[in-house]
Amino acid sequence: MNRWEKIQEIAVTAAQMREIEGRIFAAGMPVAALMEKVAILISVRVQSLFPLLLNPTPNPSPLYREGRRFAVRVGVLVGPGHNGGDALVVARELHFRGYEVKIYRPFSKLKDLTVQHDLYAQSLGICYVENIADLQDCDLIIDGLFGFGLEREIKDNLAEAINQLNEWSKPVVSIDLPSGLQTDTGEVLGTAIKATYTLCLGLWKLGLLQDRALEYVGKAELIDFDIPLADITAILGEAPQIQRVTKEFIQQHLPLPRPAVTHKYKQGHLLLICGSRKYAGGAILTGLGARGSGVGMLSIAVPESLKSLLVSHLPEALIIGCEETENGAIASLPDAVNLGSYDAIACGPGITTEATTIVEGVLANNNPVILDADGLNILAQLGTISTLEKRQATTVLTPHAGEFKRLFPEIDYVQQNRVEAVKKAAELTGAIVLLKGARTVIGNASGKIWIVPESTPALARGGSGDVLTGLIGGLLAQGVAANINSLVERVVIAAWWHAQAGILAAKERTELGVDAFTLTQFLNPVLSGLL
Ligand SMILES: NC(=O)C1=CN([C@@H]2O[C@H](COP(=O)(O)OP(=O)(O)OC[C@H]3O[C@@H](n4cnc5c(N)ncnc54)[C@H](O)[C@@H]3O)[C@@H](O)[C@H]2O)[C@@H](O)CC1
Numbered sequence: 001m002n003r004w005e006k007i008q009e010i011a012v013t014a015a016q017m018r019e020i021e022g023r024i025f026a027a028g029m030p031v032a033a034l035m036e037k038v039a040i041l042i043s044v045r046v047q048s049l050f051p052l053l054l055n056p057t058p059n060p061s062p063l064y065r066e067g068r069r070f071a072v073r074v075g076v077l078v079g080p081g082h083n084g085g086d087a088l089v090v091a092r093e094l095h096f097r098g099y100e101v102k103i104y105r106p107f108s109k110l111k112d113l114t115v116q117h118d119l120y121a122q123s124l125g126i127c128y129v130e131n132i133a134d135l136q137d138c139d140l141i142i143d144g145l146f147g148f149g150l151e152r153e154i155k156d157n158l159a160e161a162i163n164q165l166n167e168w169s170k171p172v173v174s175i176d177l178p179s180g181l182q183t184d185t186g187e188v189l190g191t192a193i194k195a196t197y198t199l200c201l202g203l204w205k206l207g208l209l210q211d212r213a214l215e216y217v218g219k220a221e222l223i224d225f226d227i228p229l230a231d232i233t234a235i236l237g238e239a240p241q242i243q244r245v246t247k248e249f250i251q252q253h254l255p256l257p258r259p260a261v262t263h264k265y266k267q268g269h270l271l272l273i274c275g276s277r278k279y280a281g282g283a284i285l286t287g288l289g290a291r292g293s294g295v296g297m298l299s300i301a302v303p304e305s306l307k308s309l310l311v312s313h314l315p316e317a318l319i320i321g322c323e324e325t326e327n328g329a330i331a332s333l334p335d336a337v338n339l340g341s342y343d344a345i346a347c348g349p350g351i352t353t354e355a356t357t358i359v360e361g362v363l364a365n366n367n368p369v370i371l372d373a374d375g376l377n378i379l380a381q382l383g384t385i386s387t388l389e390k391r392q393a394t395t396v397l398t399p400h401a402g403e404f405k406r407l408f409p410e411i412d413y414v415q416q417n418r419v420e421a422v423k424k425a426a427e428l429t430g431a432i433v434l435l436k437g438a439r440t441v442i443g444n445a446s447g448k449i450w451i452v453p454e455s456t457p458a459l460a461r462g463g464s465g466d467v468l469t470g471l472i473g474g475l476l477a478q479g480v481a482a483n484i485n486s487l488v489e490r491v492v493i494a495a496w497w498h499a500q501a502g503i504l505a506a507k508e509r510t511e512l513g514v515d516a517f518t519l520t521q522f523l524n525p526v527l528s529g530l531l
């Protein structure tokens, strides 16, 4: 793995970033030199995103030519700390390159280095404006108000200025973080800049990966400024505790290539328990998700009345018809079914909350289990922690935020800090916990967290979770059959793969074209694209 790939896997908190920077400064790198270096990199990126129009037409702003965006007038927001210092260096560079720069610096007290850049910018004759309204004719805004040093709510005049700027819907490039976002949680402190681009500096800040920040972050890019890997590992250890899931990680952990000599049972036998008269489609989608995983053998237990339907959609699967309740839920599994004989069991989509004894039976078994949907609702009724305490084998829980709250009423901050919530849930249960969302978070009892950093709202659609359950199940079963020690990577692969299938499908079919069945058709193309 090269340097770029390595740093892409890391997410840091503000405290960790400070410690890492502290080591660089302690080693002798002058703070001013680092600021200069970082800000030049930002300014180069800004120039490539918003090239200067060399032969301006009489009315050049904002101009789009051959699909590129041209900027001439740039408003730079300058805060009191080093984020503001970065912004002043960017302002100076853009000024020298011929952009018309205006600076808005609504603070009188600045950090020393920021003061120096401010004085120099003034000496160059760069225009300073008093009011945010004076930036309304700009083509582009650079946001250098606050970075990872924001510690209090933004209030009063500054909050008003930010709100006004957000209403203009102009392109905004935020330096490091959109000003106003808390670095670790992505929480909006008072108000926050809505960025078009966020140029995150050095290492990915955790807050940029939290669902509630996404509305503000725009398109996020990492600007590498050569932090020595030794300084990163000195603070974070060899393997980061919070890992962004990248393509390289997936390539390393995929169950490929298959051994040349093998047979279907060596490639994992997955049992799906899903569906009811009311929710028949979920069973099909879960089955198709499992199919996409390449699992060696697939058995699907459904209510007897769904058997022929499932056979017609998944001819390769062994469909097990089960006795039904009056309402058409699975009442019991046939005696011939030996739960212990499967490499993994995925249970829940569409089973309704009538299937309590089924879930109890599945959990009493000593093989890896993934619970989703009604499987989770039943677990919540049984008592999440007390029930899972008894289990030795791997359990995977895949709640969305609503299910998470039912499972873990004692964790009341799931909306505020999804990463911490998952960490806590995994610690309390020993399970692998996957919290679904725009940025799906996965954690296990070791305290390690994985975040899927890219996805698409095209997936916010009934049935896409069922596909994920099947995919996880299939990958788990293959992992168990291959005697893999740690199964959490299999869950991580599934979540990344699912999101990428959504992205690919949305690219071809728009964000409105990704129904859950279509999603299953894009699982394999993602894989072929990867290899
Ligand atoms: N040290 C360096 O040379 C480098 C600095 N970098 C930049 O420096 C930033 C961090 O700099 P700082 O630690 O100075 O922090 P910030 O620039 O994020 O802001 C901190 C300043 O804002 C004040 N402040 C905090 N909350 C406030 C509020 N609600 N209202 C008003 N004032 C408030 C603080 O008292 C402090 O003066 C990074 O985000 C990054 O942009 C990076 O470029 C890397 C290199």
Ligand SMILES: Nc1ncnc2c1ncn2[C@@H]1O[C@H](COP(=O)(O)OP(=O)(O)O)[C@@H](O)[C@H]1O
Pocket (backbone or CB within 6 Å): 373, 400, 436, 437, 438, 439, 440, 455, 456, 457, 458, 459, 460, 461, 462, 463, 464, 465, 466, 467, 468, 498
């Ligand atoms: N805004 C979004 N952006 C990206 N992915 C999303 C978004 N909303 C939902 N998803 C994904 O879609 C899936 C929805 O699953 P779930 O809520 O269980 O739906 P269902 O039970 O109807 O299948 C999850 O994998 C989730 O991560």
Ligand SMILES: [K+]
Pocket (backbone or CB within 6 Å): 083, 143, 144, 145, 146, 147, 174, 175, 176, 177, 178, 179
């Ligand atoms: K900023």
